[in-house]
Amino acid sequence: MDMTRRGNYDSGEDFVLEYGELRFTFNERDFAERCEQAALKLGFVGGRLEDHELEDLVNLAVNGEIQDPASALGEHVNDCWPELVGPSDRSLVHWLRRLVFRSAWLDQRVKEGELDVRFDADAQTFAYVQPERDGEPVELAPEPSWGRVAYSRR
Structure with missing residues (x-):
């Protein structure tokens, strides 16, 4: 059994996301x-x-809501709030936080040598691969789409 303790992602102290024993800290720009x-x-x-x-x-x-919008995006969020909020696993806030955390988790795994990044020239995308499994791609859980209530500049 591998008892290696994984490191926590750290780019600064402006924002913190925690999940279980993992604590990821971000600088403002990174977050x-x-x-x-x-x-x-x-x-x-x-x-x-x-x-x-x-x-x-x-x-x-960060806050799960926008009380004083600074932009049309904030106003759009508030106007569409009933469609953006819902059970925790289906809310926009949940998925924003989840993808921020997932991206940092993957980057930390690359930093620690558990994963590599490869570019697929045909698809013009990057993928995470497992070097210890002959470059097998990491399959990420699909995320829902909020395209039906997407924000666009007026």
Whole structure:
């Protein structure tokens, strides 16, 4: 039995996500970029966000709501709230946090040598692979889409 203790992801002390014994800490830029990438992956946004939009998205991920929107994105979240909230495993906030955590977890596994990253030129995507299993790709659980209530600039 492998008793190796995995390390915790750390890029700063501005934001903290904990799950079980894992404690991941993020600097502001890293956390914001991961939130933006999570929103893109979920189909909630269609492209890069402006600073004030990103501020609202980070606020949503951290606080679970946006009380004082700084942008049209924040207003959109509040207008669509009944469609974005739901049982914890189906809410936008849950999935934003989950994808931020998952991305840091995967990056930490790469840093520790448990995973490698490979580029698939045909698909134009990156994939995580397991070097100890002859480069077998890591299959990630699929995430839901929020495309039906996606934010777009007016």
